[in-house]
Amino acid sequence: MRSHLLILLISLLILKSESINCNEKSHSSDLRVFHINSLCSPFKTSVSWADTLLQDKARFLYLSSLAGVRKSSVPIASGRAIVQSPTYIVRANIGTPAQPMLVALDTSNDAAWIPCSGCVGCSSSVLFDPSKSSSSRTLQCEAPQCKQAPNPSCTVSKSCGFNMTYGGSTIEAYLTQDTLTLASDVIPNYTFGCINKASGTSLPAQGLMGLGRGPLSLISQSQNLYQSTFSYCLPNSKSSNFSGSLRLGPKNQPIRIKTTPLLKNPRRSSLYYVNLVGIRVGNKIVDIPTSALAFDPATGAGTIFDSGTVYTRLVEPAYVAVRNEFRRRVKNANATSLGGFDTCYSGSVVFPSVTFMFAGMNVTLPPDNLLIHSSAGNLSCLAMAAAPVNVNSVLNVIASMQQQNHRVLIDVPNSRLGISRETCT
Numbered sequence: 087m088r089s090h091l092l093i094l095l096i097s098l099l100i101l102k103s104e105s106i107n108c109n110e111k112s113h114s115s116d117l118r119v120f121h122i123n124s125l126c127s128p129f130k131t132s133v134s135w136a137d138t139l140l141q142d143k144a145r146f147l148y149l150s151s152l153a154g155v156r157k158s159s160v161p162i163a164s165g166r167a168i169v170q171s172p173t174y175i176v177r178a179n180i181g182t183p184a185q186p187m188l189v190a191l192d193t194s195n196d197a198a199w200i201p202c203s204g205c206v207g208c209s210s211s212v213l214f215d216p217s218k219s220s221s222s223r224t225l226q227c228e229a230p231q232c233k234q235a236p237n238p239s240c241t242v243s244k245s246c247g248f249n250m251t252y253g254g255s256t257i258e259a260y261l262t263q264d265t266l267t268l269a270s271d272v273i274p275n276y277t278f279g280c281i282n283k284a285s286g287t288s289l290p291a292q293g294l295m296g297l298g299r300g301p302l303s304l305i306s307q308s309q310n311l312y313q314s315t316f317s318y319c320l321p322n323s324k325s326s327n328f329s330g331s332l333r334l335g336p337k338n339q340p341i342r343i344k345t346t347p348l349l350k351n352p353r354r355s356s357l358y359y360v361n362l363v364g365i366r367v368g369n370k371i372v373d374i375p376t377s378a379l380a381f382d383p384a385t386g387a388g389t390i391f392d393s394g395t396v397y398t399r400l401v402e403p404a405y406v407a408v409r410n411e412f413r414r415r416v417k418n419a420n421a422t423s424l425g426g427f428d429t430c431y432s433g434s435v436v437f438p439s440v441t442f443m444f445a446g447m448n449v450t451l452p453p454d455n456l457l458i459h460s461s462a463g464n465l466s467c468l469a470m471a472a473a474p475v476n477v478n479s480v481l482n483v484i485a486s487m488q489q490q491n492h493r494v495l496i497d498v499p500n501s502r503l504g505i506s507r508e509t510c511t
């Protein structure tokens with residue numbers, strides 16, 4: 087027994103010190119997911135975590151605006167896309183022969199766009215060159231997909247062009263189709279935007295792959311192959327030597343997994359809504375007004391899972407109730423603030439647990455998903471915040487920090503979202 091434990095420990099240690107092979111082939115339908123600051127990422131950032139929360143605010147405002155939007159169809163590339171730089175990236179191969187790109191993942195977006203050769207103002211030196219792909223095809227203005235592009239217009243060459251803004255950036259692109267290869271899966275005639283002009287600095291350098299479930303998302307376009315089913319495990323932002331996974335399709339998905347119903351908001355079909363019914367701090371179910379958690383497709387209110395927001399945001403009355411109970415349970419210490427976090431403690435204190443109570447599924451956050459530690463100030467903060475002030479927000483966002491080292495299963499055909507702990511570090 088003890089020797090088994092030892093072997094396990096040793097193998098974990100070996101695993102820990104192993105350096106990452108960035109070009110290692112992904113297994114079939116299972117893509118490696120890199121954090122933006124991974125050793126395999128060319129897009130490293132040096133934003134402090136206190137500043138990340140401020141960046142997160144822009145993302146949150148964007149999601150809140152999405153939730154309230156009245157729209158029956160979802161554009162292939164949303165006019166109001168994510169504002170901050172992406173947190174997680176995967177390798178996508180586009181064209182024939184394949185041109186590899188490291189695209190940003192976004193579970194709350196249907197958009198797919200890639201910087202193309204000749205692009206004016208794109209920051210990336212890696213560009214997709216349609217002229218070098220035998221399977222590339224530019225979509226014409228009459229193509230049905232063209233109606234779903236934001237502000238589409240017919241270019242002189244009769245191709246389907248569109249303009250859109252993305253945070254502080256604007257892009258000009260045209261709709262194109264090509265073969266997309268993910269791990270060993272081939273998706274023929276995948277429709278995406280080819281960017282030929284960009285301005286601003288908030289675009290993911292090598293493009294975006296939305297995993298939302300709107301009509302023209304990857305999920306909808308690969309319906310035959312993946313049946314609107316996927317799961318992911320996001321690695322911790324600090325473990326730069328590790329990669330997580332994005333597993334596409336119903337095969338090899340966890341069978342024993344806690345699930346909660348996936349809710350659909352027809353007004354915002356790309357978002358993955360769930361029913362958060364309560365939050366427990368320690369053993370106390372916090373007193374939160376029902377309206378702060380209730381799902382309402384008309385107003386966009388409710389709770390979503392999002393991979394692009396870093397820290398969980400709760401609507402103000404919910405956050406205040408959780409925070410107050412959390413503070414009450416930390417004995418002999420007073421909370422201080424740091425950046426946008428208002429519940430921080432220095433030194434070693436004992437923290438209560440926090441459990442999200444979803445319909446039919448309780449998820450207790452391990453300490454790594456609950457607290458963020460500052461290396462400099464010896465400070466630990468509750469890694470959540472209220473919706474920004476002056477925003478009459480109705481949306482709760484379960485963010486990537488709270489999802490790290492969990493497998494999150496999105497199973498659209500069975501209308502369920504599952505969670506289980508998994509160490510993808």
Ligand SMILES: *[C@@H]1O[C@H](CO)[C@@H](O)[C@H](O)[C@H]1NC(C)=O
Nearest residue numbers: 103104105106324325326327
């Ligand atoms: C990553 O792996 C390399 C090579 O084994 C090692 O030198 C480095 O310390 C590791 N970095 C982290 C953050 O674990």
Ligand SMILES: *[C@@H]1O[C@H](CO)[C@@H](O)[C@H](O)[C@H]1NC(C)=O
Nearest residue numbers: 237238239247248249258259
């Ligand atoms: C995009 O906007 C620019 C500047 O307003 C305009 O010149 C161009 O024609 C637009 N392109 C498309 C495809 O709408």
Ligand SMILES: *[C@@H]1O[C@H](CO)[C@@H](O)[C@H](O)[C@H]1NC(C)=O
Nearest residue numbers: 221223263264273274275276
């Ligand atoms: C892809 O599009 C081309 C051109 O329209 C068509 O000939 C081909 O059959 C399509 N392939 C698939 C698998 O849909």
Ligand SMILES: *[C@@H]1O[C@H](CO)[C@@H](O)[C@H](O)[C@H]1NC(C)=O
Nearest residue numbers: 416417418419420421422435
């Ligand atoms: C917390 O703040 C109160 C009020 O200022 C003070 O009386 C108390 O000593 C402080 N406790 C600690 C542990 O610093």
Ligand SMILES: *[C@@H]1O[C@H](CO)[C@@H](O)[C@H](O)[C@H]1NC(C)=O
Nearest residue numbers: 432433434435461462463464
């Ligand atoms: C952090 O806090 C712990 C517990 O109070 C203390 O032992 C340690 O010295 C502190 N470290 C720093 C760098 O202040």
Ligand SMILES: *[C@@H]1O[C@H](CO)[C@@H](O)[C@H](O)[C@H]1NC(C)=O
Nearest residue numbers: 366371443444445446447448
């Ligand atoms: C979740 O926790 C609450 C409160 O502790 C409990 O009443 C409920 O039965 C739990 N739900 C599930 C699905 O385990």
